[in-house]
Amino acid sequence: MQALVLRLTKETHRGYRRLHDELLVLGVKVAASTVWEILQAAGINPAPNATPAHGPTSCAPRPTPCRLAKSLVIGSFSLPASIGLAPAGSR
Structure with missing residues (x-):
């Protein structure tokens, strides 16, 4: 069994x-x-690709939606993302 595993x-x-x-x-038939x-x-790590249950450990800030959008579409009108989408305090 050990040799097979x-x-x-x-x-x-x-x-x-x-x-x-x-x-x-x-x-x-063997138990996990x-x-x-x-x-x-x-001496082998049983779970080599496991990640923490709470997600990645890096604390890098997430990009705000306005940085991801290139344009805002409202109805049939399209506005550049730079108009009115910047977060408060970033100007």
């Missing part, structure tokens, strides 16, 4: 949950936690 890890470069799914497709433990014991 480690071989799949080397070939697919996936985390323990996807490895668990692959094993199920192959007909091997067992796959986790095998990877941990081998």
